[in-house]
Amino acid sequence: MPWMAELLTRKIAESQEEVVQAIAPIIDQIIKNRVEQDKFAMSAAIAPLIASAIARQSAQSPQEMAQAIAPTWAERSKSKLCWSDARVVDGAL
Incomplete structure (x- = not known):
């Protein structure tokens, strides 16, 4: 999973809109399924992205x-x- 977080972090830096478009269907599917295991997996995948965005924003301003x-x-x-x-x-x- 660390490689996925690194890849997504780079992708966010390149184009946030593309990342949102890529992740949105996955989030929609998880919400529809409401499967706890999927929710946990998605939370684990998104947490590094959120942390990275917060760290970057905090460093910039x-x-x-x-x-x-x-x-x-x-x-x-x-x-x-x-x-x-x-x-x-x-x-x-």
């Missing part, structure tokens, strides 16, 4: 990347703090 994820990160942090506070209160009662 770290400030823009930080601004893009800041609202989501802040919301998740607040949510986790609220749940943590609720557990402390529940434990005290």
